[in-house]
Amino acid sequence: MKKFWNLPVVELLPFSEIEDKREILLVTSTPAWNAVKEKLRGLNFVETIEVTEATTENWDALLATVDDGRWTVNGQSSAVYAVGGGLTADAAKYFAVKLGLPLVVMPTALSVDAYITAASGIRRDGCVYYIETKPPENLILDLDVIAAAPAWIRAAGITDVMSIATGCWDWKFAHEKGKNPPGMEFIPWVYDNAQSILDGVLDCAEAAGHGDRDGLKTLYDCLALEVQLCNSSNRQDAQESTILLSKTRTGLRPRAH
DSSP, X not given: OOOOOOOOEEEEOOGGXXXXXXXXXXXXXXXXXXXXXXXXXXXXXXXEEEOOOOOHHHHHHHHTTSOHHHHHHHGGGEEEEEEXXXXXXXXXXXXXXXHTOOEEEEESSOOOSTTTOSEEEEEETTEEEEEEOOOOSEEEEOHHHHHTSOHHHHTTTHHHHHHHHHHHHHHHHHHHTTOOOTTOOOOHHHHHHHHHHHHHHHHHHHHHHTTOHHXXXXXXXXXXXXXXXXXXXXXXXXXOSSXXXXXXXXXXXXXXX
16 A cells, blocks of 8 residues: 655744643653753653664663553554754654654754654665655744854755756766666656756755754755655655665665665
């Protein structure tokens, strides 16, 4: 059965204005938590998981340290919140699926598209593999928090969208040579839309990199369009998180990082 994933509901909202009285399992990292903890007094954090590795073995071990009975019994009165970067979002998606709980993601930088995809990246033997999890139900963007992130990571998600440049070339070239495998046939309208998304991210790159709010919002829009185009065309390879890199690979080949 083919599955078409949705994007999360997005709210542009200062973190300090968020209130949620549900019992919350917080998934975060120390730098991210230290940067925003004073803004999150309206949230009812009951337990915290700090993520430092991208392996299912590590995630399962971390999940075993929390009272899963509390979370599975309370159901809709509980939630998982991810506060931080791509690693925390990937782990939180995994935990939310395992516990059957809704997920809210609060990025502290626009570093990747993992905040809105339905897969989690894990590392094995020096390569990154993707496993199906789910997208968050809600995404909260505080553009001031993102603008204050370190410059090297603030808008690094630009590179996820810019992979369209080489991905498009590879996909079209493989098509011209008759090398695209079944299920990855060249689709002109997908190619054209991907080029438009690439144009958008190149236009906003400088502003986003400098922490400009409009530039950061445009970067998020480009990330969302890239992911939704992948979702809608149902072409996302299980091992890739970006639409057009997935066109150039077959089977379950890993991507080295």
